[in-house]
Amino acid sequence: MMKKNLLKSSLVNIVISDIDLTPGPFCMSFHFNLEPLKGSIEKYGVINPPYLLRNPDNNFLVVAGYARLMAVIELGWHDIACHVLPDSFSLFNALLFNLNDNLIHRQFNSIEKGMILQRLTHFISTEEIVTNFMPILGIPSNKQQLELFLGLDELEERIKISIAIEQLSIRVAGLLRHIDKNDRLKINNLFTSLKWSFNQQWETIQWIKEIASREGCSINKIINSKDINEVLHNTTMNKPQKVKAIVRILKFRRFPSLSKAEKLFIKGVSNLSLPLGVKIIPPPFFEGTDYKLEVTFRKGEDLKEKLANLCNVPELKHIPDFWKGI
Amino acid sequence: MGPMKRFKVRRILIEREAENDSLSKKIIEKLPNIPRERVGSNELALWEDIEEMDKDSLRLIHYKGEFLKPCPGTRRYICCGYQILNVGINCPMDCSYCFLQSYVNQPSLRLFTNLEDKLNVIGEFIDNHPERIFRIGTGEFTDSLALNYITGWTHFLLPFFSSRKNCILELKTKTSFTKDIINSRYKKRIVIAWSLNTSRIIANEEEKTASLKERIISARECQKAGFVVAFHFDPLLYYSGWENEYEEIIQLLERYIDPTSIIWISIGSFRYMPDLKWHILKRFPDTHIFDGEFITGLDGKQRYFKPIRVEMYAKLSERLKKWYDNLGIYFCMESDDVWEQSLGWSPKNSSNLSKYLDNRVRMVMPA
16 A cells, blocks of 8 residues: 655656556556547646656656656647656555546546556556455456456557447457457447347347357358348348348258247247237246246136137147247 | 376365364375365465366365265256265366356365265265165266265265265266276176267367277276276267267167166256356367357256257157167256157156155165
8 A cells, every 4th residue: 555655756847748648557547538628728728737657768658647748748848847757656555546536536448458558567466456346346356357348459459449448348358358359340340330238238249259169160151141231231131120130040950950940830820810819928938847828818718718729729739849840 | 199197186175174174184195195285174275276267276274164065956847856966166177168167156066075084974875865865976066976086085985975875976087097996896776887979079078088999898897897887978069960979889889888887877958057158268268168159948958959850859868778778878967858859758857756766766775
C-alpha cells in the first residue's frame, strides 16, 4: 500500500515534446472519446494537472492524465503545468496512483481492465492480483478470469475496440485468442455488423468452432458459406432477423440429428389439427420420456370443449414416434 | 509406439501425518533417489500445478475420509451399485476426456498411505453384510495398476479380497502392468478389467496409456493365469468411421480372449459436466471429443443425442453378442428407454441392475 506522504510533487511547466506519449507502463486508457474533455479544457483549462515521473532518458513518463495530455495536444498546446513526482516514487506506486486516480471518477472498459492487470503482473504475484485487485475492478476473483483479461492484449485493435464498446462479449474474446487471426477478424465482423446478444455470440462461436473441427474446414469457410452469405445480403430482413436466421443455419449444421428431430416433431404435431390453444411440448432435447400438454383457456366450459375435441384426435397415439424416423 | 513404460516420478511430497504410515515407508524404500519434500496438509498448491495436475509428483496423504464408498452414480439414470475403494486420486496417464480434470481441485498423484492400516474396518463392514455382494473397484479416481509398481497395492489387496466370499475386487486399468499380479496366488474374487477404445482414440485422446493390443494381450495373459477379466467400452466416442474401428477391437477380443471367463462388459458413451469442457479445451485444444451432437441430459451432464447413443449401443452390443451371447453387457448411467431400444431389455432401475451384476458374480465366480 502507498504511504500517505508519497504525494509530494512539484508543479512544473513542461514542454509537451519532453513527455513520452507512447502508452507507458501506467497507462490504463483505451478507446476514449477526447471531444468532451477537449471541450472542458477549452472552457476551464486543465483543472487537474497530469502527474509525471522523470525517466532516465531525461524526459517524462505519464503517470496520470494521459487523456488530458492527448486532449491538449489536439488543442495545439505547446506546454502544460504538470505535477512531477519525486524520483524516489516507485514504479509500482505510480501504477497504483494512476489506478486510484481513475477509479474515483470513471469506469474501465474490459480492455482497460486487462491493461491494468497486465501492468500489475510486473510488480506482484498472481495470487495478490486475484485477491486484491480483481474485486476492485469488478472481475470475479479467479485465475481463469485473470488469464482471460490478460489475453485480451494479444487481440487485434479492431477486436479490442469491439470489446471496449461492448459489441463483443469478453467470453467470446477468450475463445478468439485461440483462433487464427483471419478467422477471428471474420468472426468479429460477423458479430459487430449485426445485433447479437452475448449469449447468441457465445453459442454461435462454439458451434462454428466445433463444426470446423468436425468437418476439418476453416472458420472462414463456414462463415463464407452460401446460405450465411445469402442471409447477410438479404435486403428484406432486419438485423435481428438475420441473426436468428444465421443461428438457425448454424444450429442445423452443428446438430443435424437433433434439428431434424425437432423439425419432424413440429411437422407431426401440426398435422394433428389440435384444438386452438392446445400445445404439445416435447421433453428438452427429447432426452426424457415425458411430454407435456399445454391448454390455454378462459372458462371451464372452454376447457371442457377443448379436452373433448382433443380426445377425438386419433393420431395422438403416434406422438412419441413423430421424430423417431430421423 | 513401443511397449508401455513405467511413469517417471519427479518428486515425493510427504504430508506430515503420512510419514509413519506403512505405505509411505514402502514407497520411499522403492524410490530412494527421488527428491522428497515434507509438506503440511493445508499448504496451498500452486495454480499451475492444479491446472496441469502435476502428474509426476507423488503426494503421500494420511486419508481421513471413508475408504469404501458407494459410487455416486448420476441422477435419473440407471446405475450399477458399485463400491469405490478410494486408494488415491489422479493418474499418471493423461486422457483428454478425464473427469478428474474438473473434479479434482488439488494437484499431484495423491496416494492414501493408511489404506493398508484401514483394511480391517473395510473387512469388518463387508463381513457384517454376508447377504450382500460387494462389487468393489479401485479404478474410479485413479488407475488401479498404473502406480502399482510403486505402491504395491495388489500385494495386500489381492489376499485381502480373495479371502472373502461376498465381494469381488475389480482392478480397472489402461495399462499393461500385469507382471506383478500374474504370479499372485490370490486370484479368487479378483477381476482385472481394461478400458477399451479404438486405436485412433487411444493415440489421440489417451496419452501415455497402453496400446489397444497391449491391453488385450495383457488381458489374455491374466486370463491364462486364472483371473476373471472384464472390459469397459467407456467412453464410447462417435465419429465418422467409428463403427469399423470399434469392430477392430472386437476382432482383437475374438482372437485373444476367452469369452467364457468375462464377468461383464460395460458400455458408456462420452458424457461430461459442462464445466469439464473448458478444462479439457485448455489442456487439449486440438481434441475432437466434442465434435459430436451433445445435448443436456436429465442429470445436467452433456451426452450424445439419444438416437446416436442408441445407434452406437445397439450396434456394439449386437456385435459383441455375435461373438458370445453371455458377456454380461450393461450400460453405464443410461435410461430405461435407451436400454430397451439398444439391448431389447432393461433392468428398469438401479436396484435391478445391481442384482443382474451380482448374479454375474455368482455365475462367473461362484463362492
